[in-house]
Amino acid sequence: MASDIVVQEERQRLNEVLAQIRSQLAAIGPRYTGNDVAEQVIDDLRQERKKRLEVSEREPYFGRLDFQEDGHPAPAALYIGKSGVNDESTQKPLVIDWRAPVSSLFYSFSGGNPAVEYISPEGPIQGIVSLKRNLLVRQGSLQRVVDSYTEGQESGEAVADEFLLHRLGESKDNKLRDIVSTIQQEQDAIIRTEKNKALFIQGVAGSGKTTVALHRLAYLLYQYQDKVRADRMMILAPNRMFLDYISGVLPELGVGDIRQTTFAEWALELLGGSVALRSSSDTLARWFERKVTEEEKEESAGRRKGSRRFLARLEEALDLAERHLVPEEPFSPEPGLVLRAEQIRAWLSEEPAGEPIMKRRERLLNRLKRWMEIQLGKARWSDKTIRSRATAKWKAYAEKLPSLSAAEFYAKHFPEEFALPKGKGSSKRKRTIAAPEDLPVLAYIHLRLYGADEAMYDHIVIDEAQDYSPLQLAVLKLRQRAPSMTVLGDLQQGIHDYAGIRRWQELMELFAQSQTAYYELDRSYRSTTEIIEFANKVLAGMDGGVKPAQPVFRSGDPVETVALAGRSRGDAAAETLRQWRGEGGFATIAVLCRTAEASERMHAELREQGIEADLLTADLQAYGGGLTVVPVYLSKGLEFDAVLIPDADESAYGPADAKLLYVGCTRALHRLKLLYEDRLTSLVVV
Numbered sequence: 001m002a003s004d005i006v007v008q009e010e011r012q013r014l015n016e017v018l019a020q021i022r023s024q025l026a027a028i029g030p031r032y033t034g035n036d037v038a039e040q041v042i043d044d045l046r047q048e049r050k051k052r053l054e055v056s057e058r059e060p061y062f063g064r065l066d067f068q069e070d071g072h073p074a075p076a077a078l079y080i081g082k083s084g085v086n087d088e089s090t091q092k093p094l095v096i097d098w099r100a101p102v103s104s105l106f107y108s109f110s111g112g113n114p115a116v117e118y119i120s121p122e123g124p125i126q127g128i129v130s131l132k133r134n135l136l137v138r139q140g141s142l143q144r145v146v147d148s149y150t151e152g153q154e155s156g157e158a159v160a161d162e163f164l165l166h167r168l169g170e171s172k173d174n175k176l177r178d179i180v181s182t183i184q185q186e187q188d189a190i191i192r193t194e195k196n197k198a199l200f201i202q203g204v205a206g207s208g209k210t211t212v213a214l215h216r217l218a219y220l221l222y223q224y225q226d227k228v229r230a231d232r233m234m235i236l237a238p239n240r241m242f243l244d245y246i247s248g249v250l251p252e253l254g255v256g257d258i259r260q261t262t263f264a265e266w267a268l269e270l271l272g273g274s275v276a277l278r279s280s281s282d283t284l285a286r287w288f289e290r291k292v293t294e295e296e297k298e299e300s301a302g303r304r305k306g307s308r309r310f311l312a313r314l315e316e317a318l319d320l321a322e323r324h325l326v327p328e329e330p331f332s333p334e335p336g337l338v339l340r341a342e343q344i345r346a347w348l349s350e351e352p353a354g355e356p357i358m359k360r361r362e363r364l365l366n367r368l369k370r371w372m373e374i375q376l377g378k379a380r381w382s383d384k385t386i387r388s389r390a391t392a393k394w395k396a397y398a399e400k401l402p403s404l405s406a407a408e409f410y411a412k413h414f415p416e417e418f419a420l421p422k423g424k425g426s427s428k429r430k431r432t433i434a435a436p437e438d439l440p441v442l443a444y445i446h447l448r449l450y451g452a453d454e455a456m457y458d459h460i461v462i463d464e465a466q467d468y469s470p471l472q473l474a475v476l477k478l479r480q481r482a483p484s485m486t487v488l489g490d491l492q493q494g495i496h497d498y499a500g501i502r503r504w505q506e507l508m509e510l511f512a513q514s515q516t517a518y519y520e521l522d523r524s525y526r527s528t529t530e531i532i533e534f535a536n537k538v539l540a541g542m543d544g545g546v547k548p549a550q551p552v553f554r555s556g557d558p559v560e561t562v563a564l565a566g567r568s569r570g571d572a573a574a575e576t577l578r579q580w581r582g583e584g585g586f587a588t589i590a591v592l593c594r595t596a597e598a599s600e601r602m603h604a605e606l607r608e609q610g611i612e613a614d615l616l617t618a619d620l621q622a623y624g625g626g627l628t629v630v631p632v633y634l635s636k637g638l639e640f641d642a643v644l645i646p647d648a649d650e651s652a653y654g655p656a657d658a659k660l661l662y663v664g665c666t667r668a669l670h671r672l673k674l675l676y677e678d679r680l681t682s683l684v685v686v
């Protein structure tokens with residue numbers, strides 16, 4: 001903690017800034033209620049500013065950096081906050097937005113050499129840092145001041161950690177939070193990566209991948225104000241519950257209106273109601289409710305149909321269909337009036353490249369119609385008999401140009417992979433029920449044939465991307481003019497590897513090397529050192545380049561493994577839960593069971609014991625916090641203050657289930673306990 005004088009000075013400065021903020025707030029006045037559209041737009045902007053100022057009024061800034069730019073006579077104290085605030089009369093910045101170029105110094109400077117550089121819009125700026133200070137302000141009152149670097153100090157690393165540890169030691173509720181005040185250097189580099197990259201992040205459990213990706217969106221919106229728009233960005237996450245969990249971060253960062261959805265929902269909308277998806281709980285049950293071998297996973301339809309090889313076959317079929325769109329015979333609407341096939345083909349090739357195939361078809365047919373009208377001339381065209389004969393010929397010609405729905409195309413060209421629904425009636429009107437692995441195929445075909453009604457995306461975030469196939473990514477790539485994506489995940493948590501990837505290369509290969517960037521995050525911020533070391537052991541037996549997570553040194557209670565010793569699982573679990581509740585301080589507790597069935601059983605047993613918990617299922621929309629029973633495979637991406645794994649038996653977690661158990665263990669922030677009946681899973685006995 002800093003000295004009293006320093007605290008006094010900071011308190012005074014805080015009061016000055018707060019006074020400014022309050023006077024600016026007071027000047028905004030009530031909402032405009034008239035009908036003038038221009039006034040309404042201006043008022044919307046005013047209201048946005050008001051919201052930002054209200055956030056600033058509670059916590060105007062969290063950091064201070066004293067920086068003397070080369071050539072300047074004295075250092076300037078830069079205060080960094082969630083959004084910038086200027087002095088109304090002088091227009092000088094009182095608070096600098098965390099996303100501004102100069103703020104990068106606050107995150108990247110960790111002591112050592114005080115001579116630093118940052119990249120401003122005008123080019124590199126050099127200078128000297130003389131102070132880096134963390135300030136904790138809550139509800140407008142200054143609560144902590146910690147200097148992580150002062151002039152002449154050798155290294156500030158240890159002190160910087162103190163502030164971070166304070167944050168990490170807090171208990172968490174049911175929503176992910178922003179981390180602007182404690183973004184770490186390696187995370188900051190990712191957040192500030194230039195826009196036009198397909199950015200891949202491999203990060204261990206709890207390294208802040210999801211959090212960082214969301215901060216990156218806020219950064220891009222700030223830094224590329226003229227080029228990107230929130231309504232042309234999209235976040236893809238595995239399920240509704242996960243989306244609900246992360247939904248608080250962007251509003252906290254002052255960013256709204258970004259579409260947050262799942263790949264399946266997005267693709268189904270694209271296909272316009274012609275396709276429905278088989279229930280995801282069926283798929284999950286198929287892979288998680290029983291033991292599965294590696295061979296089964298490798299040969300799964302998901303791996304095959306999502307592969308680049310399959311994508312190449314798909315491309316080939318689509319290219320061929322495009323080339324053979326125009327039939328061999330000529331178009332002749334009237335005797336003596338003939339347009340040769342070569343001419344028609346030449347017209348087709350004049351249509352803008354990259355346009356969806358069916359759009360080109362439509363344009364071509366319109367051109368033929370115009371040609372026919374002109375060639376026939378006004379006199380003949382107004383003759384009803386001639387006109388209807390010619391139009392009939394034109395229609396007959398149009399029929400020869402294939403027009404298929406995505407499902408029809410798929411079934412026609414890949415009959416061994418996909419069949420249309422059986423029964424009477426036009427297949428166009430019948431809904432196709434697609435397996436998850438067929439959905440990206442249908443979406444890809446649809447985009448090449450028909451395109452999409454929505455605008456292209458400026459930026460796409462894909463969370464849990466280790467579960468994506470190359471084809472899925474190729475589908476999304478079609479929805480961007482230039483690649484600008486944040487693709488994040490952890491191969492070590494690849495529990496859906498019956499459909500996902502084994503190496504990031506599988507996805508990165510879709511882009512030119514110059515379009516990609518790759519980062520690794522190895523430090524885990526979520527869990528205590530004890531929990532991380534325990535989880536690392538679970539993975540230790542796995543083949544391949546497993547990278548253990550590095551803990552931020554935050555020590556807690558040891559991980560416990562306890563035998564049931566004759567008690568029922570429900571009994572033993574209830575006892576632990578009572579004890580944890582008695583200790584207090586845990587806002588979220590999860591009981592993670594191996595299967596959905598075991599979760600239901602546990603939920604019922606706890607109820608018998610008088611303990612009410614929520615039960616999470618595959619179709620759930622939101623996760624409410626408190627005490628929850630969850631099948632372990634659905635817990636991915638979430639986190640809980642304390643985690644109990646009540647069935648850590650050898651029979652439940654065999655050698656093939658290391659990733660699953662790893663996911664389970666790494667959900668815990670502060671406390672982790674495993675129960676077993678006779679034999680503890682050998683995954684944790686090293």
Ligand SMILES: Nc1ncnc2c1ncn2[C@@H]1O[C@H](COP(=O)(O)OP(=O)(O)OP(=O)(O)O)[C@@H](O)[C@H]1O
Pocket residue numbers: 164167168172177179182183184187203204205206207208209210211212490493525526636637638639666
């Ligand atoms: N720099 C930081 N300062 C404070 N907290 C952080 C920081 N980085 C990450 N955290 C916290 O660590 C936890 C894990 O973050 P997050 O869920 O984004 O990680 P993840 O890599 O996506 O995890 P997983 O792969 O396990 O889903 C969150 O509680 C987050 O707030």
